[in-house]
Amino acid sequence: MTETSSSDLTRVTYHRIYVDSQGDSHFDVVTVEQSLVQAAPPAAPFYVSGDGPASRYRFYTFEPGWIGELHPAPTRQFLALMSGAVEMETTDGAVRRFEPGDLVLLEDTSGKGHVTRNIKDEFCTFLVVPVPSA
Numbered sequence: 001m002t003e004t005s006s007s008d009l010t011r012v013t014y015h016r017i018y019v020d021s022q023g024d025s026h027f028d029v030v031t032v033e034q035s036l037v038q039a040a041p042p043a044a045p046f047y048v049s050g051d052g053p054a055s056r057y058r059f060y061t062f063e064p065g066w067i068g069e070l071h072p073a074p075t076r077q078f079l080a081l082m083s084g085a086v087e088m089e090t091t092d093g094a095v096r097r098f099e100p101g102d103l104v105l106l107e108d109t110s111g112k113g114h115v116t117r118n119i120k121d122e123f124c125t126f127l128v129v130p131v132p133s134a
Contacts, residue, residue, distance in 0.1 A: 009047050010034050014103040017090060019072070023111030025090040030105065053132050054078075060126040062086070062118040072113035073106035077130045084124020089115040105131075 016028045034047040060079070062068075070091070081102045088104065089095045091112045097119070098104060108114055118124050 010036075012049065014078075014105060015096060015098075016105040017073070017088065017108050017114050019108040019111035019113075024092055025108040025112060025114045026092050027090055027094050027096060054129050056130060058128045058130075060128050062116075062124050064118060064121045064123065066118040068116040070113050070115050072111060073109050075130045076109055076133055077106050077128050079104045079106060080127040080129075082125045082127055084118060084122055085120045086124055087117045087119050089117075107134075 010033060012032045012034060013029055014032075016030050017025055018028060019025050032049045034049045036045050037048050038045045039048050040046075062084070081098050081100050081104075083100055085097060085099050087095055087097050090108075091114070106114075
């Protein structure tokens with residue numbers, strides 16, 4: 001969920017799924033600070049966050065009705081939903097719906113994992129960026 005309001009363009013938020021010491025998964029919301037900078041002259045200044053490590057990307061596309069039963073993430077990765085809609089459920093019972101433009105960081109690479117469901121009668125596609133462990 002990338003959110004910016006007209007009153008505070010200095011912050012971007014996204015969802016995160018993480019695992020606790022018992023192997024259960026949970027949601028969290030992370031806020032990233034941005035600063036107004038002249039990052040690409042002669043373009044006008046725009047808001048930029050600090051750099052994070054990433055070196056490759058891939059796409060995931062799920063068929064209509066696809067369900068990823070309880071599973072840990074294959075790697076620590078950002079998922080940016082490009083089309084369709086999904087629900088993700090953590091082992092504590094929390095369910096969140098994601099739509100195009102939403103961003104999720106999957107960090108539950110061990111433990112019980114999470115469930116992902118394609119909830120529309122259409123394909124859904126993610127841009128996936130694996131990131132090293134924090």
